[in-house]
Amino acid sequence: MSGLREAFDQIVAMSRSTATSTGPSSRPTASGVTGTAQWRSHCGEQPCWP
Amino acid sequence: MDRGVELREFVSARGAALSRAAYLLTGDHQAAEDLVQDTYVVLVRRWQKSGMVDPEAYVRRILYSRFVDGWRRRRLVELPSAAPPDTTGGDEAGAATDRLTLEAALRRLTPRQRAVVVLRFYEDLTEVQAADALGVTTSTVKSQTRVALQRLRELVPDVATSFEGVEA
Numbered sequence: 001m002s003g004l005r006e007a008f009d010q011i012v013a014m015s016r017s018t019a020t021s022t023g024p025s026s027r028p029t030a031s032g033v034t035g036t037a038q039w040r041s042h043c044g045e046q047p048c049w050p
Numbered sequence: 051m052d053r054g055v056e057l058r059e060f061v062s063a064r065g066a067a068l069s070r071a072a073y074l075l076t077g078d079h080q081a082a083e084d085l086v087q088d089t090y091v092v093l094v095r096r097w098q099k100s101g102m103v104d105p106e107a108y109v110r111r112i113l114y115s116r117f118v119d120g121w122r123r124r125r126l127v128e129l130p131s132a133a134p135p136d137t138t139g140g141d142e143a144g145a146a147t148d149r150l151t152l153e154a155a156l157r158r159l160t161p162r163q164r165a166v167v168v169l170r171f172y173e174d175l176t177e178v179q180a181a182d183a184l185g186v187t188t189s190t191v192k193s194q195t196r197v198a199l200q201r202l203r204e205l206v207p208d209v210a211t212s213f214e215g216v217e218a
Contacts, residue, residue: 004171011153012070015079 057097060105061090068113074168075117077157089113110183114169118161118184155205163198166191 068089072082089112093105102108156164162184169180170191177195181188 004167005174007152008074008168008172011156012073015073 053097057094060109064106064109068109071168071173072113072117074156074172075114075161075164077153085113085117088116092116107179107182110173111185114165114183115185118165151206151208152202155202158205159198159201162186163194163201166194167198167202170195 065086068086069082072085072089073079076082076085089109092112093109096102096108097105156167159167165184166180169175169183170177175183177188177191181191184191
C-alpha cells in the first residue's frame with residue numbers, strides 16, 4: 001500500500017518538475033471561450049504550440 | 051468568520067492537494083486544472099449557503115463525481131498504447147521508467163477504477179470514505195479496487211511488487 005502511495009507521490013512530483021507553461025490557458029476568457037477551445041478551432045485536436 | 055475568508059482559507063489549505071489528485075485522475079495538467087476549477091465553481095455556489103458540515107468531504111465528492119460521471123469539457127489526449135513501455139534495463143533510470151509505466155497504466159483503468167485507486171491508495175481513504183466520495187456502495191469500492199489492482203498488476207508486473215499484499 002505504501003508502495004503505491006510512494007509511486008503516486010513520485011508521479012505527481014515528476015509531473016510538476018516537468019510541467020511547462022507552454023500552450024494556451026484553459027481558463028475561460030471574458031467571452032467564455034477558453035484558450036484550449038481556441039487552439040482546437042485553429043488546429044484541430046492537436047495543439048500547435050511547440 | 052466571514053464566509054469569503056473561510057473559503058479562501060479552505061482553498062489555500064486544500065487547493066494543492068486537490069490539484070495533485072486531479073492530476074492523477076486526468077493524467078494531464080490542463081485537464082486537472084479544468085477539473086479543479088469546475089469543482090471550485092460548484093463549491094463557491096454551495097459555500098454561500100450555510101451549513102456545510104464537512105467541506106473537505108464535499109469538495110472531494112464534487113471533484114471525483116465530476117471526473118467519473120462525465121466530465122467531458124476537455125477530451126484527454128492520452129491514447130493508450132498497445133502495451134505499456136518496456137521497463138527492462140535495470141539502470142538508474144529504471145525507477146523513473148517504472149513511474150511512467152505506472153502512470154500510463156493508471157490511465158488505462160476506467161475512470162471509476164482510477165478514482166477508487168487514487169482515493170484508497172493516494173488519499174488513504176477508507177472504503178466507506180471512498181464510497182461516500184463516489185456516491186457508491188462500499189461493495190462497489192471493494193470490487194472496483196480488486197479489479198483495478200489486478201489490472202495494474204497485469205499492466206506493470208515490474209512494479210507490482212510495490213503493492214503486493216494490497217487487497218481490496
